[in-house]
Amino acid sequence: MNIELTGVSRVYGATRALSGVDLAVSDPVRVLALIGPSGGGKSTLLRLLGGLEVPDTGEIRFDSTLLGRGDNPVKSGTAMATGLSEHRKRNGFLFQAFNLFPHLTALENVALPLAKVHGLAPDAARERALACLDRFRLGDHAAKRPAELSGGQQQRVALARAMAHRPRLLILDEPTSALDPEMTAEVLEVIAELCRDGQEIVLSTHEMGFARAVADEVVFLADGEIVEWGRPESLFGAPKQAAVKGFLGRVMRW
Numbered sequence: 319m320n321i322e323l324t325g326v327s328r329v330y331g332a333t334r335a336l337s338g339v340d341l342a343v344s345d346p347v348r349v350l351a352l353i354g355p356s357g358g359g360k361s362t363l364l365r366l367l368g369g370l371e372v373p374d375t376g377e378i379r380f381d382s383t384l385l386g387r388g389d390n391p392v393k394s395g396t397a398m399a400t401g402l403s404e405h406r407k408r409n410g411f412l413f414q415a416f417n418l419f420p421h422l423t424a425l426e427n428v429a430l431p432l433a434k435v436h437g438l439a440p441d442a443a444r445e446r447a448l449a450c451l452d453r454f455r456l457g458d459h460a461a462k463r464p465a466e467l468s469g470g471q472q473q474r475v476a477l478a479r480a481m482a483h484r485p486r487l488l489i490l491d492e493p494t495s496a497l498d499p500e501m502t503a504e505v506l507e508v509i510a511e512l513c514r515d516g517q518e519i520v521l522s523t524h525e526m527g528f529a530r531a532v533a534d535e536v537v538f539l540a541d542g543e544i545v546e547w548g549r550p551e552s553l554f555g556a557p558k559q560a561a562v563k564g565f566l567g568r569v570m571r572w
């Protein structure tokens with residue numbers, strides 16, 4: 319993946335969620351993990367990378383496409399807005415809460431966006447959705463509604479939905495934080511498979527062992543700033559910044 323952020327800020331009311339962030343990530347990096355304390359700006363950065371929001375100042379480029387800039391805000395009807403919505407459609411998203419439609423079956427949850435957003439014919443959407451559920455070992459659960467599935471199964475359906483249109487970039491925001499340890503392991507295993515298959519992924523996680531195992535690069539964000547970034551073995555093995563050392567010492571203590 320090729321991502322370049324220059325001076326990116328995002329402000330919500332009185333909160334500076336991101337404050338002049340610079341970041342350059344390039345091939346062969348395929349998996350980028352965001353870690354750091356709660357409120358540090360991880361979800362905000364994921365929303366900006368996914369094109370769900372635009373920065374208030376600064377620039378973001380993904381594979382050299384400019385995603386938005388503060389001095390040219392994305393308003394409806396501009397060329398920039400069109401570019402951003404195309405970028406958004408090419409990505410896959412998975413958030414902490416499962417966000418499945420409760421009244422639709424697993425199959426319908428995956429097939430519906432394929433038909434409505436990505437323009438597949440209903441039969442083709444169904445077929446693709448079934449193949450995708452099979453890939454995530456959910457073939458037997460295709461006809462169930464979310465309430466009839468475990469948390470781990472629901473999150474795998476959400477992952478199947480995020481992957482069904484073969485996204486260029488998969489964006490995962492704390493994909494396991496609502497799950498118990500066994501379901502966490504089940505979902506992390508599926509994500510690790512995607513990483514091994516070469517899927518480009520940016521994820522935020524509080525699972526430090528997982529970030530260390532799958533990420534090509536790790537970014538530590540705190541108070542809206544990148545404190546340190548680098549290869550997992552150096553960031554986890556020999557962090558340079560006191561804030562990173564302190565955080566890792568606290569979260570990996572138990």
Ligand SMILES: Nc1ncnc2c1ncn2[C@@H]1O[C@H](COP(=O)(O)OP(=O)(O)OP(=O)(O)O)[C@@H](O)[C@H]1O
Nearest residue numbers: 330331333334335355356357358359360361362363
């Ligand atoms: N839509 C919003 N409106 C107002 N404030 C927001 C909004 N989104 C985020 N913030 C604030 O911006 C800051 C960064 O939030 P963000 O959700 O990006 O952090 P995070 O690193 O993802 O935290 P966590 O690990 O708890 O998920 C926080 O102070 C948060 O309260």
Ligand SMILES: [Mg+2]
Nearest residue numbers: 360361491522
């Ligand atoms: Mg978050």
